[in-house]
Amino acid sequence: MSLPQQHLPKDRPATREQEWGFTIWDFIADNWLYLLGILLILAIFFYARYNWRRRQQKNRMN
Numbered sequence: 001m002s003l004p005q006q007h008l009p010k011d012r013p014a015t016r017e018q019e020w021g022f023t024i025w026d027f028i029a030d031n032w033l034y035l036l037g038i039l040l041i042l043a044i045f046f047y048a049r050y051n052w053r054r055r056q057q058k059n060r061m062n
Helices: 016-020 024-030 032-061
Strands: none
Touching: 024 032
């Protein structure tokens, strides 16, 4: 015959930090240089795309 254990801790839902292992602010603080590089590449890409579209429209008018 086994007796139930009386003093077991109750289960609690995990917090966001425990579930993911980090918060979004920790991620940004640790990887800000990489995120800045990605934003710079995206800015160059969208500027080049805008500039190319503007040149194409100018060539169509002539």
